[in-house]
Structures are given as structure tokens and as C-alpha cells.
Amino acid sequence: MKFIAIIPTIAAVLFASSSYAKCEGGSKTVFFCMTAKGKQIEVCDAGKTIEYSFGKPQGKPEIIVKIPRKQASTSQWAGMGRYMSYAVDIPKGNTTYNVFWGADRLTDEHAIEAGVNVVINNKMEATVKCSGKNIEQDLEGIDLKPTE
Numbered sequence: 012m013k014f015i016a017i018i019p020t021i022a023a024v025l026f027a028s029s030s031y032a033k034c035e036g037g038s039k040t041v042f043f044c045m046t047a048k049g050k051q052i053e054v055c056d057a058g059k060t061i062e063y064s065f066g067k068p069q070g071k072p073e074i075i076v077k078i079p080r081k082q083a084s085t086s087q088w089a090g091m092g093r094y095m096s097y098a099v100d101i102p103k104g105n106t107t108y109n110v111f112w113g114a115d116r117l118t119d120e121h122a123i124e125a126g127v128n129v130v131i132n133n134k135m136e137a138t139v140k141c142s143g144k145n146i147e148q149d150l151e152g153i154d155l156k157p158t159e
Contacts, residue, residue: 044141097150
């Protein structure tokens with residue numbers, strides 16, 4: 012009987028990083044993380060649309076951008092160099108939300124950097140970085156047009 016009680020605990024630990032992500036309606040979590048100020052960054056792929064959201068985990072997000080898939084774009088690591096990086100650009104008017112994930116392949120700890128760059132009128136206005144190790148990302152190979 013003790014073995015059966017342990018199984019849900021193990022499952023909770025294994026899937027803890029995805030417990031925060033809340034992509035709904037059959038959409039796939041492409042990116043998710045928490046910031047140092049307790050806000051979440053999330054990108055969802057619903058097939059025909061890509062959705063970006065930012066804000067507190069409970070309640071209505073501060074920013075929601077839902078665009079047709081053909082408007083989103085991606086930057087993919089070319090397989091060379093020490094820094095492996097992937098990103099998705101989600102435009103809304105004169106603002107682009109550049110959600111990124113990268114790792115330094117040559118350091119012992121493989122330092123990861125992730126978050127969102129906010130670009131307004133082609134000028135970097137803000138960068139919000141992810142904190143902690145619970146970063147979900149499935150940006151590699153995402154089927155979007157290349158970022159120009």
C-alpha cells in the first residue's frame with residue numbers, strides 16, 4: 012500500500028515544472044517561466060495562432076497577444092558556436108515580444124539565459140529574464156517563418 016501512495020508524489024515531482032503552464036484548449040506550451048518578481052512568461056501554440064502572455068500566475072495576465080501563426084517568426088541556432096539560442100518573435104503593432112532561450116555550451120554549468128525582450132519601434136525597451144530552473148521551452152525546430 013505504501014508503494015501506491017508514493018506514485019502520485021513521484022508524478023508530481025516529475026511534472027512540477029509544467030504544473031504552472033496553463034496553455035488551454037489543446038494548445039501546446041512552447042515556452043514558460045517565472046520571473047524574479049513572480050510573473051510568468053508564456054507562449055502557446057494553438058496551431059493556427061501563437062499566443063504570448065505575461066503577468067501574475069493567478070488572475071488576468073497584464074499582456075496577452077494572440078496572432079495568426081503566419082505573423083510570428085523564429086530564430087534558430089545554426090549549430091555552430093558556443094552559445095546555443097532559440098527565439099520566437101510575436102509582433103503587435105509597433106511592439107515585438109522576443110521570447111528567447113539560450114545556453115552556453117562550453118561552461119561547466121551550461122548557463123541558461125531566458126526571458127523576453129520588448130522591442131518598440133525597432134528599439135530595445137526592456138528585457139525581463141526568467142529566474143530559477145523551472146523553464147519550459149520547446150522553441151527548437153518550431154514551425155514558423157525565419158525572423159528577418
